[in-house]
Amino acid sequence: MWRVFAVVSLLICSAASAADLPSEDSAQGWLTKMATALRTKNYDMSFVVLQPQSTVEPYRWRHAIVDGKEMEHLSLLNGPGREMVRIDDKVSVFEPNVPAYSQQSDTINGPLPAILFREPLDLADAYNFVLVGRSRISGRATQQIRVICKDKTRYGFNLWLDQESGLLLKMDMVDQSGKIIEQVQVASLSVTEKPADIFQKIEEEKLPDIVNNSIAALPEHKxxxxxxxxxxxxxxxxxxxxxxxxxxxxxxxxxxxxxxxxxxxxxxxxxxxxxxxxxxxxxxxxxxxxxxxxxxxxxxxxxxxxxxxxxxxxxxxx
Amino acid sequence: MTQQKYEKLSAWVDGEIHHDGLVDDLKNDAELMQKWQGYHLVRDALRKETPDQLNFDIAANVAAALENEPTLLAPKKSTWRDWPVVGNVIPLVRNAGQFAIAASVATAMIIGVQNYNQPKDVETNFESNSGFSGLGVQGGLSPVSLEQSRALPRQSVQEQQRKIIAFLTDHQQQMRRKTTELEHNNPQQVTENETEQAEVSPK
Missing domain, CATH: 3.30.200.100 (MucB/RseB, C-terminal domain)
Structure with missing residues (x-):
């Protein structure tokens, strides 16, 4: 009798979990919300990338939808700097010692992993997502999500997403003992209805051409x-x-x-x-x-x- | 009389009166002692200062234990320390131990200093390499462990650092280029991976 009951309850549980599509209040739901927000909202934020006992890199990051086009500007604020501008799937890079160039890509390859903007749920192969709790980051109410590597061969992540907009406000990379290895912390964030003025000033025609990265064909190694x-x-x-x-x-x-x-x-x-x-x-x-x-x-x-x-x-x- | 004594004691415990004779009374009067203990316990309980474990009468227990303790009359057992030769050798060994410890501290100091100096070299080297854009503005390397214990000649340390910079820079460049490749080659890559896995798995 008990065995039958156990089997039945197990079946119910598995059916329930199978039917459990990402809802608003699951880790998956929040990650989807974040990816959508990062690609569709007009925002202007400053964030810092910290590596304990090593470097501190402050960035300014602006994103907007202008006339149906996705536009993005990421700027490294310390030292000689590095500017990256993206208009839809063309990323132009301006950095010291290298002539300006453009490449085809639908995300800026900056300090934030590109997959967070695309399909965070693709990570489910290698990582588990856990909804942790709420806390206050950058003066806003946030939802914390842990991203844990399944086979423990890589570092884990802690993400804090803005409760209201879903945007990323903090990201910690932590090792197995919980020590922080790298930290991205947003210092200020503003989400606006209208795109920032800076995007009007970008002259699209003047951006450098897309360079072809393909190298002279060498016999492929084995x-x-x-x-x-x-x-x-x-x-x-x-x-x-x-x-x-x-x-x-x-x-x-x-x-x-x-x-x-x-x-x-x-x-x-x-x-x-x-x-x-x-x-x-x-x-x-x-x-x-x-x-x-x-x-x-x-x-x-x-x-x-x-x-x-x-x-x-x-x-x-x- | 007793009632009066108790009141006096109570006042004394509360610190309201000073009465030297009371202490002598207390020492000679078991009943009064009992009361004194009781008052303190009540006070502690009222102030919620009672200890986790209440041992109501430690003094009496200790006294009883002492009373029951048999007196030891047996002579001390002789130990190895009392043997003539060993007794002299042991202190010598002990002193030698101190020397050994001192020596090992000195070695640790030397190793410590070497390890401490190395990252400095690395950092200065990185800073001097101004054309290097891959690392952060205040870039520098911190070695986690150098598995060779011998000191590398300066030339080869520099060479090593140059090599590390080369790889780290290249890694940054490759990462920046990645998205492009992902966009174009992804479907093809996936099929390639699948065939590779298929080839590997039968082994």
Whole structure:
């Protein structure tokens, strides 16, 4: 009798969870609300990217819909600066030491992960979303959501979304022990009916042309990683030259949407076997040297994950 | 008489009167002692200052325990310290231990100083590299662990740092380029990944 009851109640539970579409008051519902708000509202915010004991980078970020076009301007306020302007799917980048250029993209690749603007729910493969509670951030009532990595190979995130507009007000990247590694904190936010004046001043015709990133065709390398964190996918592979040293390296870029990992393989590199590990802010630099091969992994991941990835390198059979 | 005594005691406990003779009375009168304890307990309870565990009569318990304690008359057992040779060796060893500790502290200091100096080098090197736009304005590296214990020659440390900068810069550049690639290559990439996985899985 009890067994039957248990089975029935289990069935009811699973049916209920299957029918549980993202509602307004679930973590999924909030993330969807955020993504929509980030793409459709007219807002002007200042935020700071903090890496404890390392850097502080203040940004100003404006977004608007002007005549049906999505326009966005992100500006780094310290030092020589970096300005990025996006009009629909064209991003123009102005930074020191590099001639201005444009590239085709429907999001600015800034300090905030692009997937938050697109389809945050795509992260469900690798991350769990948990609705935590409410608190006050930047003088506003917010809803907190935790994004937890399922296989614990990557850092977790805490997001605070504005209760009213759904916009992102704070984001913490935390390691397994709960220590903050990187923090994005909005200092001021204004959401307006009308787009900001600055967008009227942008002369679209004067923006630089889209550059073609494709590199001269080199025979594609055959390196493979046998182990990848769950939900991590290969985005691109090529062979290119490092701009600083001029060394030619084989390269693979992996991403799960929130975190990007670069893997560099340099063969014919004499030297003794060793491992090197550096942390630059949230970025882990890990190089693993074995025989004539040097594997370097760079990304915002725990060193253990970088090590495991580097160790799993193999050459594809065919 | 007793009633009067109790009232006096109560006043004394409350700090209202000073009466030196009362202390002597108290010492000689078990009943009065009992009362004194009772008053204090009442006061503590009223002020909610009673301890978690109430031991009503510690003094009596200790006195009783002492009373029942048998007197030890057995001689002390001899220990290894009393053996002639060992007794001399042990202090020597102990002193040597102190020296060892001092020495290890010195080593730790040296290692500490080396470790402390290295990140400084790294930072100055990063700052001097002004053409480097990938890192933050106040960019710098903090080494987490250097697995080689020997000191690297300065030349190779610089080389190492240059290499790290090269990789970090490239990583930033690649990340910035990513969206473009995602837009164009995504469908193709997915199929590629699937075929790769299919190839790997039978092994």
């Amino acid at each position: 390196w493979q990683l046998r182990w990848l964190p769950q939900g991590m996918n290969e985005v691109r592979r090529d062979t290119h030259r490092l701009s600083v040293t001029g060394n030619v390296i084989d390269y693979i870029l992996y991403s799960d949407g929130l975190v990007d990992i670069s893997v560099y393989i340099q063969d014919d590199y004499p030297g003794e076997s060793n491992k090197n590990l550096y942390r630059h802010g949230a970025e882990t630099y890990y190089s693993f040297h074995q025989g004539n091969l040097e594997i370097t992994v760079v990304g915002k991941i725990p060193p253990q994950t970088a090590d495991r990835m580097a160790q799993s390198l193999a050459i594809e059979a065919n």
